[in-house]
Amino acid sequence: MSEHEYKPKSKVGQWFNDRLPLLTLANHLTDYPTPKNLNYWWTFGGILTFCLITQIVTGLTLAMHYIAHADMAFESVEHIMRDVNYGWLIRYIHANGASMFFLAVYIHIFRSLFYGSYKSPREIIWILGIIIYLLMMAAAFMGYVLPWGQMSFWGATVITNLFSAIPLVGEGIVTWLWGGYSVDNPTLTRFFTLHYLIPFLILGLVVLHIWALHVPGNNNPVGIDIKKPSKDTVPFHPYIVIKDGFALLMFMIVFAFFVFYSPNILGHADNYIEANPMVTPAHIVPEWYLLPFYAILRSVPDKLLGVVAMLSAILILAVLPWLDTSKIRSAVFRPLYRQFYWILVADVLILGYVGAMPAEGLYLLIARVATAYYFLHFLVILPILGFKEKTIPIPLSITEPVLGGNPNLAMAKQKESKIE
Amino acid sequence: MSEKKTKRRDFLFTATTAVGAVGAAAVVWPMIDQMNPDASVKALASTEVDVSSVNPGNTITVLWRGKPVFIRRRTQDEIDEARSVKMEDLIHPEKDEDRAKNPEWLVMLGVCTHLGCVPLNDKGDYNGWFCPCHGSHYDTSGRIRKGPAPWNMEIPKYEFVNANTIKIG
Numbered sequence: 374m375s376e377h378e379y380k381p382k383s384k385v386g387q388w389f390n391d392r393l394p395l396l397t398l399a400n401h402l403t404d405y406p407t408p409k410n411l412n413y414w415w416t417f418g419g420i421l422t423f424c425l426i427t428q429i430v431t432g433l434t435l436a437m438h439y440i441a442h443a444d445m446a447f448e449s450v451e452h453i454m455r456d457v458n459y460g461w462l463i464r465y466i467h468a469n470g471a472s473m474f475f476l477a478v479y480i481h482i483f484r485s486l487f488y489g490s491y492k493s494p495r496e497i498i499w500i501l502g503i504i505i506y507l508l509m510m511a512a513a514f515m516g517y518v519l520p521w522g523q524m525s526f527w528g529a530t531v532i533t534n535l536f537s538a539i540p541l542v543g544e545g546i547v548t549w550l551w552g553g554y555s556v557d558n559p560t561l562t563r564f565f566t567l568h569y570l571i572p573f574l575i576l577g578l579v580v581l582h583i584w585a586l587h588v589p590g591n592n593n594p595v596g597i598d599i600k601k602p603s604k605d606t607v608p609f610h611p612y613i614v615i616k617d618g619f620a621l622l623m624f625m626i627v628f629a630f631f632v633f634y635s636p637n638i639l640g641h642a643d644n645y646i647e648a649n650p651m652v653t654p655a656h657i658v659p660e661w662y663l664l665p666f667y668a669i670l671r672s673v674p675d676k677l678l679g680v681v682a683m684l685s686a687i688l689i690l691a692v693l694p695w696l697d698t699s700k701i702r703s704a705v706f707r708p709l710y711r712q713f714y715w716i717l718v719a720d721v722l723i724l725g726y727v728g729a730m731p732a733e734g735l736y737l738l739i740a741r742v743a744t745a746y747y748f749l750h751f752l753v754i755l756p757i758l759g760f761k762e763k764t765i766p767i768p769l770s771i772t773e774p775v776l777g778g779n780p781n782l783a784m785a786k787q788k789e790s791k792i793e
Numbered sequence: 794m795s796e797k798k799t800k801r802r803d804f805l806f807t808a809t810t811a812v813g814a815v816g817a818a819a820v821v822w823p824m825i826d827q828m829n830p831d832a833s834v835k836a837l838a839s840t841e842v843d844v845s846s847v848n849p850g851n852t853i854t855v856l857w858r859g860k861p862v863f864i865r866r867r868t869q870d871e872i873d874e875a876r877s878v879k880m881e882d883l884i885h886p887e888k889d890e891d892r893a894k895n896p897e898w899l900v901m902l903g904v905c906t907h908l909g910c911v912p913l914n915d916k917g918d919y920n921g922w923f924c925p926c927h928g929s930h931y932d933t934s935g936r937i938r939k940g941p942a943p944w945n946m947e948i949p950k951y952e953f954v955n956a957n958t959i960k961i962g
Binding site for chain 2: 527530531533534535537548549550551552553554555556557559563650651652653655656657671673674675676677679731732733
């Protein structure tokens with residue numbers, strides 16, 4: 374793992390490490406050379422690890438009180454809220470934790486998009502990340518079903534019905550997913566099982582994600598390859614640990630605000646009504662973090678094509694390293710890409726907004742334009758841009774722009790001189 | 794090793810893999826099939842409904858296999874409207890005569906064929922049903938006329954046990 378041989382100081386440590394080199398691993402993680410110019414957008418990996426652990430710990434404790442049965446699930450959640458000691462707190466952390474998890478993962482993904490972190494040699498890290506993201510959506514969706522409220526029930530009905538769009542076998546698959554002829558108790562029990570399983574799958578993939586990261590090392594805001602360890606790097610501990618820790622504290626303030634001051638603002642009031650298979654709520658909306666994809670689904674008037682468009686919108690990300698033909702990683706040196714990047718950010722936010730609105734009139738039109746642009750960005754603009762764009766010369770090292778020579782990073786220079 | 798002659802070892806390797814794959818598939822199938830509807834779910838196959846109290850122009854909704862079933866006693870206007878539609882105007886062409894054997898009674902699954910929501914009665918552009926989830930409009934025969942749903946609302950298997958009782962399933 375480490376380039377240099379590590380030898381524990383104590384005799385016991387040596388004896389143990391010869392048999393199971395855990396201390397070598399720990400040493401690798403603390404000494405791990407990290408680019409010294411990482412900014413705060415790079416702290417979201419640590420924040421996401423925190424989110425995952427929070428969800429697992431609160432989820433385990435909730436599972437001690439929750440009952441996965443169609444007749445008792447709704448009541449058991451109310452029991453958690455009213456009777457279980459600190460049950461309200463644990464449940465609110467878990468429910469808002471899902472939103473916080475997605476908030477962090479979106480920032481993490483858009484950081485990658487801006488700085489070109491998905492490009493060679495980091496494609497596998499990126500693809501593992503996309504798989505983790507897909508699993509997160511599956512876990513969040515199934516978790517939302519567990520309280521067995523109206524939104525749980527109808528959300529489950531709508532999402533599982535997406536599979537019925539598959540020609541010939543679709544209906545059979547839906548019946549198989551349900552374990553019946555509608556969403557019912559068998560659906561609830563299997564969703565609970567899978568909701569319990571997925572976080573541990575994610576945990577395993579996170580280990581692979583970090584392992585794959587530690588092969589080439591971190592990308593950085595300048596986006597150039599660096600020698601490691603060198604003048605351009607600092608050891609992970611204490612430098613990055615402290616920086617990540619500070620960012621995590623800031624993040625936890627936002628987290629705590631939602632948990633303590635507006636724990637239901639991200640949810641839907643309809644989910645405090647017990648599931649009723651006879652009545653569909655007037656306005657079904659998924660959780661905010663799925664809205665852009667929901668907008669894409671609804672913008673296509675054909676059932677099968679709508680589902681295909683929605684899935685493609687996610688899966689297109691997996692082939693992004695090959696769609697983006699530019700050799701330059703960081704958007705700092707790509708003046709045109711930088712503008713298209715912000716248009717894409719706006720496009721996704723617009724999709725999210727219209728996803729929450731009724732699919733009619735002007736909203737539908739906006740959703741269609743935004744959907745078309747989303748695919749245009751990845752399938753047309755990015756491949757062409759790599760050939761056409763005139764990029765700004767990149768510096769030779771992280772330290773070069775700071776020590777002079779590159780007029781394009783005059784800002785960085787100014788900042789540095791202020792510190793001196 | 795460079796020669797392409799098949800050896801005893803190649804045969805054994807292929808045979809072992811093949812038998813192993815068949816064995817694995819045989820074990821995997823029960824794991825997959827256990828998720829299909831079980832015997833107790835299948836046992837709830839039919840339900841009988843007393844419709845004597847339903848007046849013309851009214852709809853009752855009953856639960857069958859966990860799904861709502863609309864039973865509508867149609868007015869003459871609704872029947873005429875449903876039967877006068879030209880087949881070429883339909884997204885999923887089906888004659889009203891085939892959907893409602895007894896024209897006064899329309900019995901169908903109250904499940905939108907788009908993504909499974911329950912459409913609302915007496916709503917939409919065709920005086921039939923309207924699905925609030927993604928905006929599908931159905932006519933007085935429960936046929937899809939406008940919106941993302943691909944098919945007409947499904948007609949379950951049902952029969953009149955006597956003048957006032959419908960058996961669904």
